[in-house]
Amino acid sequence: MSRSTSTKSRASGRVTLSDVARLAGVAPMTASRAINQPELVSSLLRQRVEQAVQELGYVPNRAARALASAQSNVIVVLVPSLSNTVFTAVLQGIQDVLDADNYQVLIGNTRYSDAEEEKLLNIYMQSNPDGILLCGLTHSPRVQQMLATSKVPVVSMMDLSDDPAQLCVGFSQLDAGETMTRYLIDKGRRRIGFMGAQLDERTLKRREGYRKAMMDAGLADPQLELMVPDPSTIALGAELLGRMLARVPDCDAIFCCNDDLAHGAVYQCQRRGIAVPERLAICGFNDLPASAWMKPSLTTVGTPRYRIGYEAATMLRAAIRGEVPAQTHLDLGFTLMARESA
Amino acid sequence: MSRSTSTKSRASGRVTLSDVARLAGVAPMTASRAINQPELVSSLLRQRVEQAVQELGYVPNRAARALASAQSNVIVVLVPSLSNTVFTAVLQGIQDVLDADNYQVLIGNTRYSDAEEEKLLNIYMQSNPDGILLCGLTHSPRVQQMLATSKVPVVSMMDLSDDPAQLCVGFSQLDAGETMTRYLIDKGRRRIGFMGAQLDERTLKRREGYRKAMMDAGLADPQLELMVPDPSTIALGAELLGRMLARVPDCDAIFCCNDDLAHGAVYQCQRRGIAVPERLAICGFNDLPASAWMKPSLTTVGTPRYRIGYEAATMLRAAIRGEVPAQTHLDLGFTLMARESA
DNA sequence: CTGAAAGCGCTTACAG
DNA sequence: CTGAAAGCGCTTACAG
Numbered sequence: 001m002s003r004s005t006s007t008k009s010r011a012s013g014r015v016t017l018s019d020v021a022r023l024a025g026v027a028p029m030t031a032s033r034a035i036n037q038p039e040l041v042s043s044l045l046r047q048r049v050e051q052a053v054q055e056l057g058y059v060p061n062r063a064a065r066a067l068a069s070a071q072s073n074v075i076v077v078l079v080p081s082l083s084n085t086v087f088t089a090v091l092q093g094i095q096d097v098l099d100a101d102n103y104q105v106l107i108g109n110t111r112y113s114d115a116e117e118e119k120l121l122n123i124y125m126q127s128n129p130d131g132i133l134l135c136g137l138t139h140s141p142r143v144q145q146m147l148a149t150s151k152v153p154v155v156s157m158m159d160l161s162d163d164p165a166q167l168c169v170g171f172s173q174l175d176a177g178e179t180m181t182r183y184l185i186d187k188g189r190r191r192i193g194f195m196g197a198q199l200d201e202r203t204l205k206r207r208e209g210y211r212k213a214m215m216d217a218g219l220a221d222p223q224l225e226l227m228v229p230d231p232s233t234i235a236l237g238a239e240l241l242g243r244m245l246a247r248v249p250d251c252d253a254i255f256c257c258n259d260d261l262a263h264g265a266v267y268q269c270q271r272r273g274i275a276v277p278e279r280l281a282i283c284g285f286n287d288l289p290a291s292a293w294m295k296p297s298l299t300t301v302g303t304p305r306y307r308i309g310y311e312a313a314t315m316l317r318a319a320i321r322g323e324v325p326a327q328t329h330l331d332l333g334f335t336l337m338a339r340e341s342a
Numbered sequence: 343m344s345r346s347t348s349t350k351s352r353a354s355g356r357v358t359l360s361d362v363a364r365l366a367g368v369a370p371m372t373a374s375r376a377i378n379q380p381e382l383v384s385s386l387l388r389q390r391v392e393q394a395v396q397e398l399g400y401v402p403n404r405a406a407r408a409l410a411s412a413q414s415n416v417i418v419v420l421v422p423s424l425s426n427t428v429f430t431a432v433l434q435g436i437q438d439v440l441d442a443d444n445y446q447v448l449i450g451n452t453r454y455s456d457a458e459e460e461k462l463l464n465i466y467m468q469s470n471p472d473g474i475l476l477c478g479l480t481h482s483p484r485v486q487q488m489l490a491t492s493k494v495p496v497v498s499m500m501d502l503s504d505d506p507a508q509l510c511v512g513f514s515q516l517d518a519g520e521t522m523t524r525y526l527i528d529k530g531r532r533r534i535g536f537m538g539a540q541l542d543e544r545t546l547k548r549r550e551g552y553r554k555a556m557m558d559a560g561l562a563d564p565q566l567e568l569m570v571p572d573p574s575t576i577a578l579g580a581e582l583l584g585r586m587l588a589r590v591p592d593c594d595a596i597f598c599c600n601d602d603l604a605h606g607a608v609y610q611c612q613r614r615g616i617a618v619p620e621r622l623a624i625c626g627f628n629d630l631p632a633s634a635w636m637k638p639s640l641t642t643v644g645t646p647r648y649r650i651g652y653e654a655a656t657m658l659r660a661a662i663r664g665e666v667p668a669q670t671h672l673d674l675g676f677t678l679m680a681r682e683s684a
Numbered sequence: 685c686t687g688a689a690a691g692c693g694c695t696t697a698c699a700g
Numbered sequence: 701c702t703g704a705a706a707g708c709g710c711t712t713a714c715a716g
Contacts, residue, residue, distance in 0.1 A: 012412040012708075012709090014470075014709090016708095016709055016710085017709065017710065018709080018710095026686080026687085027686065027687045027688075028687085028709090028710080028711095029686075029687055029688080029711080029712095030685085030686055030687070032710070032711065033685090033686085036711090040685075040686095041685070041686085042685060042686090045685085045686085057491060059467050059468055060468050060709090060710080061409070061468065061470060061708085061709055061710065062405075062468040062469050062470070062710095063404075063405040063406075063408035063409045063414065063469070063470065063708085063709080063710090064405075064409050064692090064708070064709035064710035064711085065709080065710055065711075066405035066692090066710090067403070067405045067406050067409055067691095067692045067693065067694080067708090067709080067710070067711090068691080068692055068709075068710040068711035068712075069692085069710080069711055069712080070354040070692070070711095070712095072405065082424070082430040082433055082434065083427060083430050083431065083434070085425060085427070088424040088425050088430065089425070091424055091451075092424065092425070092451075095451060102465075104448070104465070104469070106446070106448070107449050109433075109434075109437060122401075123444075123446070125401050126401055126402050126403065126404040127404050127405070127446070128356075128403060128404070128405065149399060233631060234631050234632055234635050235631070235635070238635060260631075263632060263635070264635060267635040267636060267637065270637045271637070289575060289576050289577070289602075290576055290605060290632060293576050293577070293580060293605070293606060293609040294609060294636070295609065295612045295613070354692075354693090356693095358692095358693055358694085359693065359694065360693080360694095368702080368703085369702070369703045369704075370693090370694080370695095370703085371695080371696095371702075371703055371704080372701085372702055372703070374694070374695065375701090375702085378695090382701075382702095383701070383702085384701060384702090387701085387702085402693090402694080403692085403693055403694065404694095405692085405693080405694090406692070406693035406694035406695085406708090407693080407694055407695075408694090408708090409692090409693080409694070409695090409707095409708045409709065409710080410693075410694040410695040410696075410707080410708055411694080411695055411696080411708085412695095412696095412708070
């Protein structure tokens with residue numbers, strides 16, 4: 001696999017801009033312009049360059065461009081999970097904005113781990129990103145420091161910050177948790193359990209809302225909270241339902257921190273012959289596709305995940321361009337979906 | 343926001359390797375070695391460099407490294423969907439192999455479109471990837487040409503190729519489709535429908551297997567095939583079930599090309615009071631988490647998606663290192679999951 | 685509208 | 701084990 005020439009050159013063998021320029025009979029600078037800012041080049045030269053590009057199959061070298069221009073056109077997105085469709089919908093929204101714009105989106109999966117987030121961000125900072133999209137408001141001190149010193153624009157997704165300076169797009173997880181709980185209380189439920197898994201920031205916020213509503217109604221009871229750090233799955237929901245009923249036999253409703261858990265709880269009730277919602281009301285969070293179709297259909301909270309990604313990317317792009325944002329906090333709201341299960 | 347110095351410098355203001363070297367009192371080359379190949383540097387200088395890195399908060403510039411070394415450490419992965427958990431599991435397997443290795447994984451979502459695949463690959467080739475991971479065996483001529491001329495190692499995922507030279511990891515989609523159909527025939531079903539959506543390569547291969555089994559049993563009937571190009575969803579499965587029964591009233595089993603469709607079909611049967619499996623057997627493909635838990639539980643085909651990603655990434659890494667693969671085709675098989683619905 | 689020069693921040697390929 | 705020189709493939713910042 002030796003090079004055909006015997007020079008000591010480190011050339012990669014790939015076609016470069018200089019090759020294109022030579023074939024087109026112009027300076028590399030002109031070839032560069034013809035490709036990136038064609039309106040600045042006479043149509044004659046532009047055509048000659050375009051033809052040379054075609055003929056040689058020229059592919060620009062992104063690393064060289066990034067180095068010379070000090071602009072990477074890279075956007076880093078860190079999500080806590082790829083198996084949770086909530087975040088893949090967020091990613092879809094992001095890509096729909098950014099793909100069209102010649103941005104390269106680096107997707108990192110933090111697996112709900114602060115340490116992993118730190119590690120990924122550390123690696124991705126090497127790519128000198130133009131902007132960063134994160135999930136949630138709380139991050140490790142080192143992550144906060146990295147972001148602060150880099151001065152790269154950041155938009156936080158999913159929740160709304162208390163800090164007015166922080167760019168964020170989402171909805172109040174706390175309000176949503178409170179709203180769902182009040183709905184159950186209004187339906188006459190009294191012994192309302194809360195089932196939480198993963199114990200990520202959003203689950204804890206939803207529980208805060210649950211607590212607030214229970215407290216206000218004078219129904220609070222620590223026994224009613226069942227929290228485990230395991231990842232949310234249907235299987236876990238099925239298991240936790242059993243544990244909840246064993247611990248609180250008179251439990252008459254369960255607010256699951258997300259739909260996966262709720263699905264598992266409903267399926268478990270079907271197996272055990274527990275009537276939903278008559279004997280036990282069950283509700284979830286996020287409104288996954290199956291929730292509307294299963295029997296009984298699931299009462300849950302609809303969340304604007306696709307739009308969160310879409311609007312966050314739009315806001316980030318504006319920030320990168322140095323535009324002053326019309327608003328730093330974009331509240332996209334949530335929707336209570338009252339169905340058969342509660 | 344002007345620079346503090348009045349030089350014409352294009353310097354980005356970021357800390358560079360030279361800054362580290364200066365502070366450590368060594369040449370940039372030595373600083374580079376201390377960071378990337380520490381075993382080649384005396385422990386004294388190594389420590390001085392490490393301290394300088396800490397003190398300055400040095401972050402290496404990946405673009406500069408890629409340009410100088412002609413090695414990007416980028417791996418491109420193209421999947422047809424991010425909302426389908428099959429592919430997010432594949433990605434998980436890939437990341438578990440590659441994240442540890444300082445590779446940067448670029449994830450592209452082709453949305454089941456050849457044109458989009460072509461566009462994404464075109465853009466990603468600018469990053470000069472060390473290797474590429476694709477889903478499926480068939481690609482547009484231009485994609486094939488790009489891959490051929492670039493000489494970048496490629497591993498195909500999901501199915502097994504007829505071409506012995508093509509690196510691939512997966513299982514026979516055709517055999518799986520045939521196996522599931524024979525299972526239904528062996529159960530005494532005669533009017534077995536096939537419901538397919540998206541019409542991607544894998545769905546068509548599964549249908550081929552279905553046809554083969556039906557033909558062999560003398561049960562083939564074009565009326566039994568219901569194929570639509572729309573994306574697979576639960577809602578679509580529910581709708582298609584209605585259309586299938588309207589068209590083939592004596593249909594006694596339905597093989598859905600994937601679990602989403604099957605879930606929708608089962609839910610629709612529940613709504614219409616159609617007994618599953620007594621009146622109508624329903625089965626799916628992929629064994630998503632809900633399939634084992636729903637009532638009736640879903641008969642389906644278990645597929646090794648995480649392992650496909652894991653093994654494909656492992657094979658690609660070996661190919662990048664120039665190792666001769668022990669085998670070019672890795673068949674990970676599939677498992678018929680016989681449950682309640684069929 | 686076009687181009688010659690310099691430089692982005694690293695690593696290769698030597699030489700000592 | 702250490703380092704001076706050159707170069708990777710582009711774009712910036714000028715100058716004409």
